[in-house]
Amino acid sequence: GPLELPVTDRPFGHAHGSGGRQSYVGHALRDLRIRASGFGEQVPGDDEDGMADCDDGAWSRAAAGDSPVALADSRENDRPGRACGQKLYPYTKNLRHDQHMSRESAQPAGSSDNQGEADTSILPTLLGMEFISYCTNTGKTELTDFFSGNSDFPSRAREALSNLADICSEILRYSVEHNTPVDFLWDIFGIRQDGQTSALANSIRLNAGGKMFVPTTRDDLLRELQAAAVELYPIFLITPSGQSPIERISASRSLLSYPSAENLVNLISADVDLRNLYPQRDAGGEAIESNRAARILTSNAPNLFEAIINYAYHNAALRLLRAPSSEEYCVEILEALRVARSMAKGHRVALPVSIGLANLKLPEGTIIESAAGRLIPYSQIYDRLAPMRARQHKVNLHSDQGEHQFYGVGDIICHALVKFKLDIQSHPGGVRGWHLKEVVKEDLESRQAAICLAATLIVRHELPIAVDPVWVTVLSPISTPMLGPWRNDYTLQRAMAPLRVLSVEQAKDWQEWISRISKCGLGTVTIAARRLQSAIAERTGPVDRFVDSVMIWENMFGSGGDVSLRIAASLACFLGESPVDRANLYETVNTLYRLRSQVVHGSVQLSDGEAAVSAEKALDIAIRGLRVLYELHPEMISASARDRSLCTMLQADIESLRAAQKAQKK
Numbered sequence: 214g215p216l217e218l219p220v221t222d223r224p225f226g227h228a229h230g231s232g233g234r235q236s237y238v239g240h241a242l243r244d245l246r247i248r249a250s251g252f253g254e255q256v257p258g259d260d261e262d263g264m265a266d267c268d269d270g271a272w273s274r275a276a277a278g279d280s281p282v283a284l285a286d287s288r289e290n291d292r293p294g295r296a297c298g299q300k301l302y303p304y305t306k307n308l309r310h311d312q313h314m315s316r317e318s319a320q321p322a323g324s325s326d327n328q329g330e331a332d333t334s335i336l337p338t339l340l341g342m343e344f345i346s347y348c349t350n351t352g353k354t355e356l357t358d359f360f361s362g363n364s365d366f367p368s369r370a371r372e373a374l375s376n377l378a379d380i381c382s383e384i385l386r387y388s389v390e391h392n393t394p395v396d397f398l399w400d401i402f403g404i405r406q407d408g409q410t411s412a413l414a415n416s417i418r419l420n421a422g423g424k425m426f427v428p429t430t431r432d433d434l435l436r437e438l439q440a441a442a443v444e445l446y447p448i449f450l451i452t453p454s455g456q457s458p459i460e461r462i463s464a465s466r467s468l469l470s471y472p473s474a475e476n477l478v479n480l481i482s483a484d485v486d487l488r489n490l491y492p493q494r495d496a497g498g499e500a501i502e503s504n505r506a507a508r509i510l511t512s513n514a515p516n517l518f519e520a521i522i523n524y525a526y527h528n529a530a531l532r533l534l535r536a537p538s539s540e541e542y543c544v545e546i547l548e549a550l551r552v553a554r555s556m557a558k559g560h561r562v563a564l565p566v567s568i569g570l571a572n573l574k575l576p577e578g579t580i581i582e583s584a585a586g587r588l589i590p591y592s593q594i595y596d597r598l599a600p601m602r603a604r605q606h607k608v609n610l611h612s613d614q615g616e617h618q619f620y621g622v623g624d625i626i627c628h629a630l631v632k633f634k635l636d637i638q639s640h641p642g643g644v645r646g647w648h649l650k651e652v653v654k655e656d657l658e659s660r661q662a663a664i665c666l667a668a669t670l671i672v673r674h675e676l677p678i679a680v681d682p683v684w685v686t687v688l689s690p691i692s693t694p695m696l697g698p699w700r701n702d703y704t705l706q707r708a709m710a711p712l713r714v715l716s717v718e719q720a721k722d723w724q725e726w727i728s729r730i731s732k733c734g735l736g737t738v739t740i741a742a743r744r745l746q747s748a749i750a751e752r753t754g755p756v757d758r759f760v761d762s763v764m765i766w767e768n769m770f771g772s773g774g775d776v777s778l779r780i781a782a783s784l785a786c787f788l789g790e791s792p793v794d795r796a797n798l799y800e801t802v803n804t805l806y807r808l809r810s811q812v813v814h815g816s817v818q819l820s821d822g823e824a825a826v827s828a829e830k831a832l833d834i835a836i837r838g839l840r841v842l843y844e845l846h847p848e849m850i851s852a853s854a855r856d857r858s859l860c861t862m863l864q865a866d867i868e869s870l871r872a873a874q875k876a877q878k879k
Contacts (some may be wrong), residue, residue, distance in 0.1 A: 333374040333375065333377070333378045334360065335378075335381075336374065336377055336378060336381065337360055339381050339385075339452075340377065340381070340451050340452065341450060341451055341452030341593070342356055342357065343450040343452075343536050344414075344447060344450035344451045344452075345374070345377065347414070347418060347423075347447055347450055347539075348373055348377060348414055348417045348418050348421065348423075348447065349366075349370040349373040349374060349377075349417075349418075349421050350369075350370065350373070350418055350421040350422050350423030351366070351367075351370050351421075369420065369421045369422055370421050372420070372421070373417050373418075373420065373421040376417055377417070380401070380402075380413075384398045384399070384401065394454070395454055396453055396454055397463070399448050399451050400445075400448060400462070400463055400464075400466055400467055401413060402414035402447055402448055402451075403444050403445045403447070403448050403464075403466075403467035404466060404467050404470045405444065405467075405470040405471060405472075406470075411425065411444065412444035412445075412467065412470070414444075414447035414448070415443070415444060415447065418447075425443060425539070426439075426443050426539040426540050426543055427440075428440050428443070428543060430547075433480055434477075434480040434481065434484060434550070435546070435547060435550055437473055437476060437477040437480055438477065438518065438521060438546055438550060439543045439546050439547075440471075440473070441464075441467075441468060441471050441473070441474070441477060441518065442518075442521070442522045442525065442542070442543060442546050443539055443542075443543060444467060444471065445462060445464055445467055445522055446526070446539045446542050446543075448462050449462060449526045449536070449542075449597075450536060452593055452596070453596045453597055461519075461523050461597060461693055461694065462519070462522065462523055462526075462597075463519065464515060464518050464519040464522060465510060465515045465519070468509065468514075468515050468518060469505075469506050469509060469510075474509050475505065475508065475509060477514060477518070478508070478509055478512050478514040481512075481514045481517060481518075482512065482514070484554075486553075486554040486557040486558055487517065487553065487554065487557055489557050489637070490513075490517070490553075490556075490557050490637075490647070490691055516692075517553070517691060519693070520553075520689065520690055520691050520692050520693060521546060521549045521550065521553065521690050522546070522549075523597075523688075523693065523694065524549045524552075524688050524689060524690040525542060525543075525545035525546045525548070525549040525690075526542055526545070527565070527567075527597065527598060527688055527694070528545055528548070528549070528565050528688055529541055529542055529544075529545040530594045530595070531565055531567065531595075531626075531628045534580070534589060535594065536594050549690040550690070552564075552690050553690040553691050556633075556635045556689075556690070556691055557635070557691070559634065559635060559637065560634070561632050561633070561634050561652050562632070562633060562634075563630040563631065563632050563633075564630065564631060564632075564633050564649075564687055564688060564689055565628065565629075565630060565687075565688040566586075566628070566629050566630070566631045566657060566685065566686070566687050566688070567595065567598050567626055567627070567628055567685070567686045567688075568586070568626070568627040568629070568660075568661060568664075568682050568684070568685050569591070569599055569603065569622055569623030569625075569626060569682065569683045569684040569685075570588070570623045570624070570625040570626070570627055570664070570680045570681065570682055570683070571619070571620070571621065571622070571623040571624065571680070571681040571682075571683045571705065572619070572678065572679060572680055572681050572705070572710045572711075572712055572713070572750065573624065573625060573668065573678065573680045573712075573713055573714075573715055574590070574617065574619065574624040574625070574712075574713070574714040574715065575588065575589075575590050575624075575625055575714075575715055575720055576714070576715060576716065576717050576720055577590075579715075579717065579720050581720060581723060581724045581727075582724070583664070583723075583724050583727040583728060583731075584663070584727055584728045584731035584732070585627070585629065585660040585661075585663045585664050585727050585731055586627045586628055586629030586660060586664070587627070587628045587629070588625055588626070588627050588664075588723075589625070589626050589628065590624065590625060590626075591620065591622065591623055591624050591625060591626050595626055598686045598688075598694065598696075599622045599623070599684055599686070600622070600684050600696065600700075600703070602703055603620075603621045603622040603623075603683055603684060603700075603703040604620070604621070604622045605621070605703075606620065606621025606622075606703050606704050606705060607619065607620045607621065607705075608620075608705045608706065608712065610712050612712075614713065614714050617712070617714055619705055619712045620705075621683070621703035621704060621705055622683065622684070622703070623681075623683050623684070625680070627660075627661075627664060627682075629657075629660055631651065631656055631657050631660075631687070632651070632652035632653060632656070633649045633650065633651060633652060633687075633689075634649070634650055634652050635647050635648075635649060635650075635691075636648055636649070636650050649687070649689065649695070657685070659731075659734070659735065660731075661682050661685075662730075662735055662739070662742050662743070662746075663727050663730040663731045663735075664680065664682075664727055665679060665680055665681075665682065665742070665746045665750075666726075666730055666735075666742045666745065666746070666839070667723055667726035667727040667729075667730050668680040668723060668726075669745060669746070669749065669836060670726055670836065670839060670840045670843070671719060671722040671723050671726050672713070672715070672719055674711065674713065676709060676710075676711045677709070677710070677749050677832055677833075677836060678710055678711060678713055678749070679708075679710040679745075679746055679749035679750035680750075681710065681750040681751075683700065683703060684696065684697070684700075685697055707750075707751070707753060708749060708750050708751050708752050708753050708758075709749060709752075709758065710749045710750045726843075729843055729847075730843060733843060733847045733850050734850065734851070735850070736850035736851040736852075737768075737850070737851060737852065737853060737854065738768055738769060738839065738842070738850060740764070740768040741764075741765040741768040741769055741835070741839060742839075744761040744762070744764045744765050744768070745761075745762075745765055745832075745835060745836070745839065747761055748761035748762050748765075748828070748832055748835075749832070754821075754824075755819075755821050755824035755825040755827075755828050756812065756819060756821075756824040756828075758824075758825075758828040758832065759809060759812070759819075759824050759827045759828035759831055760809060760812070760813060762828055762831035762832040762834075762835050763805065763806060763809040763831050765835035765838070765839070766780050766784060766802070766806070766831075766834070766835060766838070767780065767854075768854065769783075769784075769838055769839075769842070769854060769857060770783035770784065770787075770854055770857055770858040770861070771854050771858075772853055772854035772855040772858070773854075773855045773858065776806075777803060777806050777807060777810075778803075779858050779862075780802060780806055780858075781798075781799045781800075781802040781803040781806060782799060782858075782862055783857070783858040783861045783862055784798060784799075784802045784834060784838060785798040785799035785802065786861045786862055786864070787838060787841060787842075787861045788834070788837055788838060788841060798834075801830065801834075802834065805827060805830060805831050808827060809827075809831075812824075848866070848867050848868075849867055852867050856870055856871070
């Protein structure tokens with residue numbers, strides 16, 4: 214049945230006295246092993262005494278007559294929860310003035326032994342200002358002044374802060390004692406206590422004088438989705454700790470506490486379009502049918518609901534460049550539902566794609582609207598889209614540009630809309646499978662290539678620069694965000710690319726070059742663009758960087774006989790500004806090309822110093838060549854390497870060359 218949470222005199226506080234009554238949080242966060250199956254009676258473990266222990270037992274009770282369901286234990290020492298809990302546990306010592314908490318002696322905050330006033334100073338670190346502002350019904354400016362000691366707070370807002378401090382105290386202790394990442398526990402704020410009209414966070418907000426968004430749409434499914442989603446909305450405002458491998462918002466437990474959850478499941482199951490994506494599973498017998506939690510969780514409705522709410526929030530944040538309000542969030546729920554239905558019908562849809570770009574920072578307040586996507590400075594509202602490991606790396610750099618901090622997760626976000634289509638396949642036994650396919654093949658890859666190539670070509674620095682796409686996330690309203698590519702190394706300065714802050718002029722040039730490259734395309738220099746990126750942003754060894762740099766020459770001019778002569782002569786004519794300059798370039802290119810061939814075929818071994826000098830020269834020529842190609846000869850981008858070489862050496866235009874070739878064939 215519904216969540217059996219105790220009604221206390223203090224709805225958001227803790228158990229009173231020591232008579233065995235459990236706290237609100239303790240009940241709602243009953244052993245996190247519930248996540249393993251999502252329903253059933255909890256089976257006490259070796260260190261548990263069941264309900265008599267006032268620490269374990271059923272979070273959601275099975276209906277009478279149901280057999281207990283054994284759940285997998287989640288307390289192994291090798292799980293990430295213990296490290297996370299121990300890292301955050303010291304915060305509990307600061308949550309109350311009059312107690313010194315430890316793993317052995319900590320008492321439940323708010324119990325008879327804890328009569329001191331709550332210390333709320335650590336809340337911004339734990340929860341973030343957006344969440345606290347929402348729950349206390351105060352502006353962020355007023356909140357900042359309060360935590361800085363420059364202003365007082367209304368009594369109702371102060372009481373809300375005290376409630377948040379009490380709850381956080383329990384959650385942090387639970388994180389340690391149950392070896393559970395703290396991010397998995399914040400969904401307590403989206404759980405509705407039995408007998409309450411709102412979930413925990415919204416109840417705190419209402420008591421502080423705030424208001425909740427109330428859906429009024431006539432569409433039954435949309436109204437139920439919005440009503441349930443608004444209870445989860447505050448959790449999105451909590452700053453992720455960076456310690457959890459999964460940062461998406463989980464909705465299963467919150468959905469179970471929602472009185473109309475079964476109605477929502479029935480509406481999703483009855484939807485003509487959505488039921489094609491999530492066909493109902495076999496009920497599994499009377500034991501499942503008689504268990505409310507089991508009926509809800511064995512349907513696929515929680516999966517779809519979770520996908521929709523995550524899609525709606527992140528899409529709104531990317532579009533607005535800030536955390537959306539609850540009203541804006543619920544409006545986005547409508548859009549998410551529309552897109553989900555379109556995908557289920559097999560229609561083409563434009564899905565939000567986010568790309569994390571490392572090595573460069575934009576000038577403060579700068580936003581680049583480009584043909585490949587919108588480039589914006591990274592902020593905390595995108596933390597749930599990026600890999601957790603990437604957020605753990607940062608570099609404090611002192612350079613000619615001053616003191617700056619760069620992050621492994623990237624300091625720039627590229628937000629684009631890419632068209633996808635759902636490929637739905639039916640398998641024997643009525644099982645359906647589906648996956649997303651790009652409508653335009655390699656559309657996403659070409660956008661990345663345009664952004665990266667433009668960044669390298671616009672900045673003339675003593676070291677070539679490169680922006681590095683370190684992660685990509687595709688948002689979908691029918692599945693969890695698809696994250697890729699995974700990397701083993703998110704540290705900065707992995708290769709030779711320097712960490713730089715762009716000037717306003719460089720940002721404008723970047724925008725123009727992205728448009729130029731997007732318009733012309735990569736044509737037959739796709740390999741050249743790829744090798745340029747790897748030489749600067751990925752290769753850690755100078756020999757590999759040297760080899761990649763010369764491959765750029767080959768992709769530009771290397772097709773046909775006598776490759777060494779053709780490449781050297783073409784680059785000399787392409788870049789040389791005078792006869793002397795062209796002669797010098799010819800000798801340099803020819804020498805480096807022959808050296809590269811000897812290295813590749815094993816006849817010569819270069820020291821790192823020799824390879825670094827050769828790589829620097831080869832890379833400089835390659836960058837200049839690509840820059841001239843896009844600036845002065847865009848018509849040659851789609852030509853073959855052989856035709857580019859002939860046009861360059863003969864000083865002929867591509868149309869004349871093709872006309873001559875056509876006439877010769879006749």
